[in-house]
Amino acid sequence: MGDTIFGKIIRREIPADIVYEDDDVLAFRDLNPQAPVHVLFVPKKAIATLDAATAADAGLLGKLLLAAAAYARSEGLAEMGYRTVINCNEHGGQTVFHLHVHLLGGRHMQWPPG
Numbered sequence: 072m073g074d075t076i077f078g079k080i081i082r083r084e085i086p087a088d089i090v091y092e093d094d095d096v097l098a099f100r101d102l103n104p105q106a107p108v109h110v111l112f113v114p115k116k117a118i119a120t121l122d123a124a125t126a127a128d129a130g131l132l133g134k135l136l137l138a139a140a141a142y143a144r145s146e147g148l149a150e151m152g153y154r155t156v157i158n159c160n161e162h163g164g165q166t167v168f169h170l171h172v173h174l175l176g177g178r179h180m181q182w183p184p185g
């Protein structure tokens with residue numbers, strides 16, 4: 072575990088545009104942004120997918136969402152709104168197997184997603 076591209080970012084082995092960090096969470100800009108604001112919130116603990124999370128990770132999952140919400144508020148996105156996404160496995164469109172929350176904002180989102 073931990074040998075994904077996000078593990079390398081957490082360990083500072085490759086660069087990223089980091090916008091937030093605390094003891095448990097790192098957030099950085101997505102390399103291929105799908106909205107004017109597109110930031111990934113990742114737990115420093117390497118959990119491969121949402122499916123692999125357990126009850127022991129409940130607090131960590133809450134911290135990820137609250138960190139995303141606080142960042143969105145700080146960027147002035149909260150009033151107009153934004154989207155958070157967790158892709159899980161193949162049909163979910165997951166490509167990096169280190170759990171992460173996408174925060175997308177700054178444009179009007181469509182539903183359903185493609």
Ligand code: AMP
Nearest residue numbers: 076087100101102103158164165166167
């Ligand atoms: P997902 O498809 O949900 O697994 O999302 C993976 C995301 O990671 C995609 O939106 C990619 O653009 C993004 N990504 C991949 N490599 C990097 C990187 N080195 N730095 C920042 N974002 C990345």
